[in-house]
Amino acid sequence: MKVLLVGNGGREHAIAKKLLESTRIKQVFCVPGNGGTATTKGCQNLSLNIDDFQGMERFVMVNNIGLVIVGPELPLSLGIVDYFQQKKLMAFGPTQAGAQIESSKSWAKQLMLEAGIPTPKAAVFTNPEAAKAYVVEQGTPIVIKADGLASGKGVTVATTVKIAHSAINTIFRGEFGTDNIRVVVEEYVTGQEVSILALTDGITVEPLLPAQDHKAIGEGDKGANTGGMGAYAPAPIVTPELMERIQTEILEPTLAALQKRKIDYRGVLYAGLMITDEGELQVLEFNCRFGDPETQAVLSLLETPLEDLLLACCKQRLGDFAEIRWKSGAAVCVVLASGGYPGSYEKGKTITGIEAAEAKGAEVFHAGTQLKQQQLVTDGGRVLGVTAVGETFEQAIAKAYEAVDCIEFEGVYCRRDIGRRALADKS
Ligand SMILES: Nc1ncnc2c1ncn2[C@@H]1O[C@H](COP(=O)(O)OP(=O)(O)O)[C@@H](O)[C@H]1O
Numbered sequence: 001m002k003v004l005l006v007g008n009g010g011r012e013h014a015i016a017k018k019l020l021e022s023t024r025i026k027q028v029f030c031v032p033g034n035g036g037t038a039t040t041k042g043c044q045n046l047s048l049n050i051d052d053f054q055g056m057e058r059f060v061m062v063n064n065i066g067l068v069i070v071g072p073e074l075p076l077s078l079g080i081v082d083y084f085q086q087k088k089l090m091a092f093g094p095t096q097a098g099a100q101i102e103s104s105k106s107w108a109k110q111l112m113l114e115a116g117i118p119t120p121k122a123a124v125f126t127n128p129e130a131a132k133a134y135v136v137e138q139g140t141p142i143v144i145k146a147d148g149l150a151s152g153k154g155v156t157v158a159t160t161v162k163i164a165h166s167a168i169n170t171i172f173r174g175e176f177g178t179d180n181i182r183v184v185v186e187e188y189v190t191g192q193e194v195s196i197l198a199l200t201d202g203i204t205v206e207p208l209l210p211a212q213d214h215k216a217i218g219e220g221d222k223g224a225n226t227g228g229m230g231a232y233a234p235a236p237i238v239t240p241e242l243m244e245r246i247q248t249e250i251l252e253p254t255l256a257a258l259q260k261r262k263i264d265y266r267g268v269l270y271a272g273l274m275i276t277d278e279g280e281l282q283v284l285e286f287n288c289r290f291g292d293p294e295t296q297a298v299l300s301l302l303e304t305p306l307e308d309l310l311l312a313c314c315k316q317r318l319g320d321f322a323e324i325r326w327k328s329g330a331a332v333c334v335v336l337a338s339g340g341y342p343g344s345y346e347k348g349k350t351i352t353g354i355e356a357a358e359a360k361g362a363e364v365f366h367a368g369t370q371l372k373q374q375q376l377v378t379d380g381g382r383v384l385g386v387t388a389v390g391e392t393f394e395q396a397i398a399k400a401y402e403a404v405d406c407i408e409f410e411g412v413y414c415r416r417d418i419g420r421r422a423l424a425d426k427s
């Protein structure tokens, strides 16, 4: 089978490499892909835009592609899966209606309230003055969220009224879109965040291994938020008992609420949760796709062929799987970023040492890289995800950093404490 994979991040490189482990997968075409997918045997990049559905359709028809896999939220929210479904072509991911669970935080909040899913109290405003008055009434800390897709930049955890008001002003200035502007003002909760990526075919929902990511740029979770500086799985804080509760209190009721809205949701349902110190679950958000960099860690441990699972979601046959099989042990993904990220940074720096890193037993997934005149160069803020599997977290962490130390490019930065929280949670 040949696959068309939409996206250009570390997540997509990890998905492509996982698929190619199977002898059934002949070739993976990436739209537009990155330096990693350009150099992986069996992968090929196509110079099409991720919103060029017609161009992709033409390629799929001419090349007899069996499955389209959509990585990022943007094409999902633009209706790429609806488009392919209308053409009777198989595409993995929710429809535009389903993708609203990520593309509109107010829509998701309403769904959660109706379904009785534990989530922080919130109010939705279309008027900035009303939102500001509510902030004053509630007090701080408080969380201000832009309603639509904002590439991870739409949420402010405000410690003062002034910060909250300024975040509201930014949203209503149209920073995250000018159509139908809304803001969600949400109660602040504390605890540990976990990412639960689940697969669903619209009938059954099957969680993958629980993961945690490290969003802040600095060690000890200090500094600005990023797209994610690393991840690990399985997160020890999610005990089997807690996983059972996540299944029955969150995943199943969410799917039922989607069904009630006549949404046939097939794809990844990703719950971003806070586990409070009292052991309470709180859903902060849902995403409609694989997480990045959680996917790099989680897929490294997957044993069941990925294409079987994704096809089962598309064909409503996920219930056929008695269980999803996993390797034992732990996986850690350390992100190497460009100096200056998440602020401004330079691109085009020569990358060396990837082979040496992989010789240490790690796998290097590319994110912001590009192949330029046969030379691999940096092309984004998050450049590489160095991922290692070990029998224990100690081993996985040691192996990942040994590999990290082989790689060089000008300005390279990484956090040195990825996965350390897992060690603390275990003891
Ligand atoms: N209610 C909340 N209480 C405390 N922190 C929150 C809350 N909601 C979000 N956050 C923090 O903000 C981050 C981003 O919020 P999230 O809803 O996941 O939006 P997005 O991923 O779209 O930026 C979360 O990962 C979490 O660290």
Ligand SMILES: [Mg+2]
Pocket (backbone or CB within 6 Å): 272, 285
């Ligand atoms: Mg989030």
